[in-house]
Amino acid sequence: MPNQVLQSISIIDTPGILSGEKQRISRGYDFAEVLRWFGERVDRIILLFDAHKLDISDEFSEAIRAFKGQDDKIRVVLNKADQVDTQQLMRVYGALMWSLGKVINTPEVVRVYLGSFWAKPLQNSENRRLFEAESQDLFKDIQSLPRNAALRKLNDLIKRARLAKVQAYIISYLKKEMPSLFGREKKKEELIMRLPEIYTILQREHHISPGDFPSVTKMQDMLQHYDFSKFPSLKVKLVESVDKMLATKIAGLMSMIRDEESKLPPPMVSGGAFEGSQDGPFGHGYGEGISAGADAEDWIIGREKHRYDEIFYMLMPINGKITGVNAKKEMMNSRLPNTVLGKIWKLADCDKDGMLDDEEFALAQHLIKIKLEGYELPAELPEHLVPPSHRKNPTADAMYNHSED
Numbered sequence: 001m002p003n004q005v006l007q008s009i010s011i012i013d014t015p016g017i018l019s020g021e022k023q024r025i026s027r028g029y030d031f032a033e034v035l036r037w038f039g040e041r042v043d044r045i046i047l048l049f050d051a052h053k054l055d056i057s058d059e060f061s062e063a064i065r066a067f068k069g070q071d072d073k074i075r076v077v078l079n080k081a082d083q084v085d086t087q088q089l090m091r092v093y094g095a096l097m098w099s100l101g102k103v104i105n106t107p108e109v110v111r112v113y114l115g116s117f118w119a120k121p122l123q124n125s126e127n128r129r130l131f132e133a134e135s136q137d138l139f140k141d142i143q144s145l146p147r148n149a150a151l152r153k154l155n156d157l158i159k160r161a162r163l164a165k166v167q168a169y170i171i172s173y174l175k176k177e178m179p180s181l182f183g184r185e186k187k188k189e190e191l192i193m194r195l196p197e198i199y200t201i202l203q204r205e206h207h208i209s210p211g212d213f214p215s216v217t218k219m220q221d222m223l224q225h226y227d228f229s230k231f232p233s234l235k236v237k238l239v240e241s242v243d244k245m246l247a248t249k250i251a252g253l254m255s256m257i258r259d260e261e262s263k264l265p266p267p268m269v270s271g272g273a274f275e276g277s278q279d280g281p282f283g284h285g286y287g288e289g290i291s292a293g294a295d296a297e298d299w300i301i302g303r304e305k306h307r308y309d310e311i312f313y314m315l316m317p318i319n320g321k322i323t324g325v326n327a328k329k330e331m332m333n334s335r336l337p338n339t340v341l342g343k344i345w346k347l348a349d350c351d352k353d354g355m356l357d358d359e360e361f362a363l364a365q366h367l368i369k370i371k372l373e374g375y376e377l378p379a380e381l382p383e384h385l386v387p388p389s390h391r392k393n394p395t396a397d398a399m400y401n402h403s404e405d
Helices: 020-024 031-041 058-065 086-103 128-143 145-177 184-193 195-206 216-223 236-263 305-314 324-334 338-348 358-372 394-404
Strands: 045-050 074-079 112-114 321-323 355-357
Touching: 031 058, 058 086, 074 086, 074 128, 086 112, 112 128, 128 145, 128 338, 145 184, 145 195, 145 236, 184 195, 184 216, 195 216, 305 358, 321 324, 324 338, 324 355, 324 358, 338 358, 355 358
Parallel strands: 045 074, 074 112
Antiparallel strands: 321 355
16 A cells, blocks of 8 residues: 555454354364464454454454464554543453453563554544544654564564474484384374373473473374374484573674664654644644735635634634644534644644644645545645635745846
8 A cells, every 4th residue: 555654564454353143154274373373473462353343353362372482462443432431431441351361371561552543533532632642642652663673673583592492302213213123103293192291291301491392282183193103313412502502692683783773763653643743732732833815716615714714703803814723623613533633723724833824724724624525634734725815826935036146
């Protein structure tokens, strides 16, 4: 998709989670296994729930379990939270935390973001401030991902190295236990059945953490297809090389990553919803600006401007302009989220003085109208929407430059 956000981050959206009768219909592939594969390779896993129809189905529970070992990557979003009132939202939040506690086994409470993560008008705006704060927190979390990508890759390398070492111990143990001539198939079945016990033996003998071992069930299924007598013997020197790398080389790589981060500006996710919502009166701590005629026949908004003028002059303009505070109050009547209104403000405040004149206000109202009609906002204001009094006059500019010469 031609979106600036995707220049710095890739987003993978899964098919919808099935519930009820639909769960019985096979997808035709192992959904949980696909999730597990992606979960090992991504930087962040976001679980989305709808506040007005919270349902952790069997398939959703299975999907969450597929992310075992990736718990630190998981964030939860309780979406469309404006479709319930505050009291209902508290109940839904409590029910979600209780349900997740049974599926996600972590000592820390998983982070849940509340909000309405789409650009439609808020059905219930009493929690607007909370939703905006939560969305900004989530955006900051996502924006930090490119900066931490190198560190995550290093952690993945460590995980894979430890897993490879454990795999070598398991394979060599199975080979060593195999008889040289007779009864190989019977012994193979016995060893597969004893795999949990073998894990415990290797754990004690080589001082390995239980978390470094692969899934017992999956390993048992895989081993059915191999001849144990053909497995290679343990190469002690290779294992020692891995141990040396983990003990000495990793620290050096970690130090190099930290040095690089301190010298370069951190890469950030930008564009789309990550920009434009914190400028103007829809941001935090913004100064409203200072107090401060062209033919509008060719301006498309000029046809409806008389209606917007009526509202404009009721907002007590000073020297032909209304403050950001007064403009914000009127714009919020649209019930659009602050992230959207912030973008509209950025487009409408053509001279960036923190105030709106009658044409800028009409432009803001027009942009609100097209957003409410379901159209997307432009990334930059197209020429035909620029208010006449804010358009550059090429002839005047040329005369001014010529007089300077």
